Amino acid sequence: MNHASNETYSWSHQLWGDRVSPKFLNDLREAVSQDVIPFAELIDRDDLYPLESVKRLARKGYTSLLLDEQWGGQKASFQECTALFEEASYASAAVGISLITILQAQTIIKLFGAPSLQELVLPQFKQGLITSYALTEANHGSDIRQLDTKAYRVANGWRLQGRKSFITSGSAAEAYIILAQTPVGVSTFFVPAQLPGISTEEGKNASTFGLRNGPHVDLILDEVIVPEDHLIGTEGKGIRQALTTLDFSRTVAGAISIGIARAAFDHALRFAAARKAFDQHVLDFQGIQWYFADMMSHIDAARLLVYEAANALDQHKDIDRWSSQAKLLASQVATRCAEKAIQICGAYGVTENAPLGRYLRDAKAYEIAGGSSEILKNTLGKHLIQFSKKNLATY
Numbered sequence: 001m002n003h004a005s006n007e008t009y010s011w012s013h014q015l016w017g018d019r020v021s022p023k024f025l026n027d028l029r030e031a032v033s034q035d036v037i038p039f040a041e042l043i044d045r046d047d048l049y050p051l052e053s054v055k056r057l058a059r060k061g062y063t064s065l066l067l068d069e070q071w072g073g074q075k076a077s078f079q080e081c082t083a084l085f086e087e088a089s090y091a092s093a094a095v096g097i098s099l100i101t102i103l104q105a106q107t108i109i110k111l112f113g114a115p116s117l118q119e120l121v122l123p124q125f126k127q128g129l130i131t132s133y134a135l136t137e138a139n140h141g142s143d144i145r146q147l148d149t150k151a152y153r154v155a156n157g158w159r160l161q162g163r164k165s166f167i168t169s170g171s172a173a174e175a176y177i178i179l180a181q182t183p184v185g186v187s188t189f190f191v192p193a194q195l196p197g198i199s200t201e202e203g204k205n206a207s208t209f210g211l212r213n214g215p216h217v218d219l220i221l222d223e224v225i226v227p228e229d230h231l232i233g234t235e236g237k238g239i240r241q242a243l244t245t246l247d248f249s250r251t252v253a254g255a256i257s258i259g260i261a262r263a264a265f266d267h268a269l270r271f272a273a274a275r276k277a278f279d280q281h282v283l284d285f286q287g288i289q290w291y292f293a294d295m296m297s298h299i300d301a302a303r304l305l306v307y308e309a310a311n312a313l314d315q316h317k318d319i320d321r322w323s324s325q326a327k328l329l330a331s332q333v334a335t336r337c338a339e340k341a342i343q344i345c346g347a348y349g350v351t352e353n354a355p356l357g358r359y360l361r362d363a364k365a366y367e368i369a370g371g372s373s374e375i376l377k378n379t380l381g382k383h384l385i386q387f388s389k390k391n392l393a394t395y
């Protein structure tokens, strides 16, 4: 049985239905077939940054979809952006997360950066600029309200000192978004990788079992000086900016999980329709059909939620609620589907030759990366408290 092959991909969309225009999807699927599927297994096996895939997608405009035309973008809708992440991750979640770290940098600069920084950086995405988003430190993961990485004002700019951990795409990034502690709170900086004092290190935790797009490196900042306008937005507003940016990236993280879940489902369906036991196809066993019925319902439900979140971003309303729900449900559905798909495929599901181990590893890692399920539930809890304070006299 072939891996997430073009053969399976050719009928997948008939089962899952289109959420954006046929023209956009046709072009996108052709790009995924040519630029992602051929490299997917190698990227995961050798834990490589998917440079070839990302550069090819960039040349076709997929890393600058959401940007205004003045920055070389296509001013696409967030629904279309979500479709990009779903389809690319059907083939390779590693490519999905490589695109996410680009989207995160682009979003924060677009929303909060000074005009001079926007002019400097935004046109570079069309040229294939690769970026990372560095929040986490050895002692600060979910809780980034206080950071050990520091930034101090110097003449005409800022000096940064510290170390960030688990940095996705860090092995290939040409620039980083860095969260650092400044005298009045946490602040965000744009930091080009070629500046003196920047280095990366492949620490003992850099290699993860899922979402492998090259080592998730440690990033070391040793007296790095950046100009004044490389502070993004207002000093001390870094947490708010990071959380707003996460609302965008959590929605497409949900789309990545849907891509994984669909790939696992399709692989198992192809297997069950071909494999025979007790003189019938495995798909003819009612118990197996029930597995598929559950998986299909869960994928459809999570997919609806992910596109609802994309719609909320397009409409600018309640985005923290929808993006948190989308990532929470989709990541859990992906893990469940990958696990069930393995069960359906029997021994063939467990082999290294099958892609199902990759799907399970990628799906599980996304219950933690980019905001764990527990933190997403906390966000939803806060949303409900705010709602109750505003609307319920009894709270």
Ligand SMILES: Cc1cc2nc3c(=O)[nH]c(=O)nc-3n(C[C@H](O)[C@H](O)[C@H](O)COP(=O)(O)OP(=O)(O)OC[C@H]3O[C@@H](n4cnc5c(N)ncnc54)[C@H](O)[C@@H]3O)c2cc1C
Binding pocket: 101, 132, 133, 134, 135, 136, 137, 140, 141, 142, 143, 165, 166, 167, 168, 169, 208, 210, 211, 216, 365, 368, 369, 370, 371, 372, 373, 374, 375, 378
């Ligand atoms: C594959 C991968 C890629 C990553 N890429 C990046 C990246 O590019 N950039 C970056 O900055 N970071 C990155 N990270 C780090 C990631 O964002 C953190 O791992 C994540 O935020 C959780 O932090 P932690 O691992 O330190 O867990 P901790 O914060 O130490 O939490 C440990 C456990 O406690 C739970 N917990 C913590 N606080 C609460 C609470 N208030 N209520 C209930 N439960 C709680 C957590 O959910 C978790 O289950 C990546 C991680 C992975 C696995």
